[in-house]
Each structure stands twice: as structure tokens, then as C-alpha cells.
Amino acid sequence: MASYYLAIIGTKDCPIYELEFGSYRQSGDGISKFPPEIKELSPFILHSSLDIVEDVQWTTNSLYLKSVDNFYSYMVSAFVTPGSKYTISGANLGVGPKFRLEEPAD
Template sequence: MSYYFAIIGTQDNPLFEYEFGTSKQGGDGQSRFSDQARHLNQFILHSSLDIVEEVQWTSGQLYLKVIDKFFNNYISCFMTAGNVKFLLLHQPTTPVSSSSTRNSTSIGANPQSPQTEEAVKNFFTEVYENYVKAIMSPFYKVNMEIRSPVFRSRVAAAGRKYL
């Protein structure tokens, strides 16, 4: 499974972006997005922001689960209390069909399974904890891009740990 993670600020500006692949079940951690899809990742995530705004008012939760689907890509969302959005675009390892969702035990093959949702939620929670630590720096200003190599390595570690 390939992942594209982005933190979107309150003014719908990207604060952080990271692309990685699955490390679970023998994965090497490299994303498998095609070159054409790699260019569309930002567009797909930003196009789902309207849906995020609709869903955030109907749900009182921070973790909004899978909010949108674009072809074979799923978008999961986590909202912070300050209206910063964590978006994760994930592409299953195999095309999802009704028969494969019932028969497959691989987490990467079924993005809407309870195991996958729990793994994504744990990833978001750990990244959120690190995000709070990063923005508490006296040098950070609201809606400023996060350039910290420590934060990037912690996001990568959370991806390896949960996804």
C-alpha cells in the first residue's frame, strides 16, 4: 500500500507533506504511486477538503475515518482542535472489490476494514502528539510550513510502526 500524508493549515495551505509505502507484512517502506498519480496526490487531497468541512460538523470526533474515495485511492482525515487537517491518501495494494474485501486478510488490501482504520487512527494519534510538540516551539508561527527534520523522521517512524 502506498501513502501520501499531508497536514493542511487553517487557510487550506499545505504545512507538511510526506510520501511513503507500507512497512508491515514484508513491505519495504517505498511508495508505489505511479509518476502520473504522484502529481495528482496534492490535487486529490485538496479536492477532499470540501467533504472534510461537511463531515466535521456532523461528527463530533477528531478522527473522521475514510471520508472520500477517488478511483482506487482512499482519503482518511483527522481534525485537530485548531482546525488543522491531517489527510492520508492511501492506495490499496490490490483493487478493492466486494469479493476481495470479504476474503482478504491483508490490511493493505482492504482500506475500510476495522484493522486498517485502527492502524490509521493510531498513526494519526502519534503524528498529532509530535505535531503538538513541533508547534510549541517558540520559533513556530501559525500556518507556517513544518520543516523540522526531527518531525519528518517521527512521521516516518509512525508510518513504519502502524502502516
């Protein structure tokens, strides 16, 4: 079963929304199965990826940045918003990148 940590980062790199959830596929219950040490580190892992997202967003036309960063075997993906000079700052609709930390596949 896959586990996810979703965060929407706003201006000044502050999280606007955070959610930890699991998949319902393969008889999942929708509850995250991250180990306790990863649960504590999730916000730090995603914030450490902000610089990478800021660099990568200008090299592609895609709004979905798959596998921007990895932490051990956990993958960090990002969605960026279009139409702003600095997407990271959240100038477009007051919302910056949306990050997802995905648990490694079994």
C-alpha cells in the same frame, strides 16, 4: 504493500508538511509505490476533499474521519483538530486537518 501520502494542511489551505511513504508490513521497504500519475495528483486529490471534511467534521464527534472521499480506488481519510471554530482554517495550534491518501489493498 500499502502506500500513503500524508499532508498537514494549515491556514489558507496551504500544506505545512507533506510526506509520501510505504508500509513495512509484508516485507515492504517503506517506499511508496504510487504510480507516477497519482504522485502528481496527490496534492490536488487532498485539496479537493477539504470541502467534504469541512461538512463532515460537524456531523461526528470523531477526530478521525475514515474514507472521507475516494479517487478511483484510492481512499482519502482525515484527522481534524478539536477546539476551534473552523478546524479547516487551522485556528487550533496553527494546524488544520491531516490527510492521508491510501493505496488500494491488493
